[in-house]
Amino acid sequence: MQIEKIRGHQTDQLFKAVMELKDVEECYKFFDDLCTISEIQSLAQRFEVAHLLRLKKTYETIKKETGASTATISRVRRCFDYGNDTYDEMLGRLYPDEMPFQAAKKK
Structure with missing residues (x-):
């Protein structure tokens, strides 16, 4: 299972942040700051x-x-x-x- 290769504190923190996003507009803003x-x-x-x-x-x-x-x-x-x-x-x-x-x- 490849999940174990990415599992860790930093990834947990990222995924928990994504789960806190309230709507699509907030997703756009977050991912605009996070990703290219x-x-x-x-x-x-x-x-x-x-x-x-x-x-x-x-x-x-x-x-x-x-x-x-x-x-x-x-x-x-x-x-x-x-x-x-x-x-x-x-x-x-x-x-x-x-x-x-x-x-x-x-x-």
Whole structure:
């Protein structure tokens, strides 16, 4: 499990701060101070790639719609196959009416 590689006081502090954010506007302000524009865009792009994979879009469609490389798309896909299921969980909360991703888990 990769979680242990990032676990620690500093990461706990960051995650607790994120959990204290009150609304989207506060998130924009916090992440603007915390990250570069490029870092925020990369995170947002990965999440959109996850959304499109969940909708069973092809790599080509995802590449066209997001500008993501096939390496990024593959990385996100591996998270669906072998990760902690949180992309699907979060997307399910944001879009409860959408059909969930049906990947065969190989854990």
